[in-house]
Amino acid sequence: MLTGCGSSPAAPATTSTSDTAQAPATTDTSAAPAAGFAADATIGVSLPQKTSENWVLAEGLFNDGLTAAGFKPMVSFADGGVTEQQNQIQAMITQGAKVIVIGAIDGSQLGTQLAAAKQAGITIIAYDRLLTNTPDVDMYVAYDNCQVGTLQGQALLDGLAAQQGASPWNIELIAGSPDDANSTPFFQCAMNVLQPKIDDGTLKIPSGQVSQTQVATDGWLAANVQKRFDAIMSGFYNSGTPLNGILSPNDTLARAAVTSVENAGLPDPVVTGQDSEVESINWIADGKQYSTINKDTNTLVAQVIKIIQQLQQGQDIQYNDTTSYNNGVKVVPAYLLTPVIVTKDNLCTAYDPSTAAGQAAAATSMCKG
Helix, strand or coil: CCCECCCCCCECCCCCCCCCCCCCCEECCCCCCCCCCCCCCEEEEEECCCCCHHHHHHHHHHHHHHHHCCCEEEEEECCCCHHHHHHHHHHHHHCCCCEEEECCCCCCCCHHHHHHHHHCCCEEEEECCCCCCCCCCCEEEEECHHHHHHHHHHHHHHHHHHHCCCCCEEEEECCCCCCCCCHHHHHHHHHHHHHHHHHCCCEECCCCCCCHHHHCCHHHCHHHHHHHHHHHHHHHCCCCCCCCEEECCCHHHHHHHHHHHHHCCCCCCEECCCCCCHHHHHHHHHCCCCCEEECCHHHHHHHHHHHHHHHHCCCCCCCCECCCCECCCEECCEEEECCEEECCCCCCCCCCCCCHHHHHHHHCHHHHC
């Protein structure tokens, strides 16, 4: 896809192209090369830094789920950065992994390791974040990230109309980390919804920070958003100008931005999010955050493990998107799950009650009542 924050070579066919030039792509829908291997094979899972609750949850789910399926899991986090992730993938190759699942820190910087993995006959699954500028990725398994951005853009408009009186409304924008391929679809697909309202004057952006480059958040770090918003609040909202809404790509950054607004002494704006983090679920119940996105990590990890089992048994993989995900070298076949917008209206019914998000929602006073 255009994908989530920053510039990325991956772009969905249904949205505007990203700022990075793309090479002509080929479509590869062939069966993964590691199809048919031992039932107790080693499976590598390389995850990025622990920047949100969903990544931490994924670690346990992969360890437990792969073990229950009879495999030997080799799960690691690359908290030390890209070089550490490169080394971890190389270690998985050396340990004889038959499949490596990668949630990349920067999907464009793993080409050498992916080429070595393919030479060893290993299947590469891009998990949640597309691996870019390489032919050596077999499939992409994720939630539909352009749909996430579209839902966030529409939620912002809905929340403004419901809570902020008559337009025009002042808003500010946040995008994710430039090294995360998901950042571009989140931002660009949200802007496909918001740009017409900016053009007709319904929405105004007092800071003038409108491009993805201007509003990107290095490392998805909350501190970077709060520092930027502290400057925005003192520079553009210090004379009584209201801030009505914030487009935020995830819950952690949403809370950081709202904290900055509150520190400036202004009322809470309408703010979007993603990941259904427990604190944000409580904020939604209390009216401090307008929306989040339910992308159930349990379901995503279960789908990846199901695909690994199909590969082990030599079965063909059935993708549901073989045209949209151009990674700059080829179109990567994808299996996409459907995200769900969550607001106060459906907070009590949106989640599986066995999940952390479901339990957090059920524990709120509004859902108890």
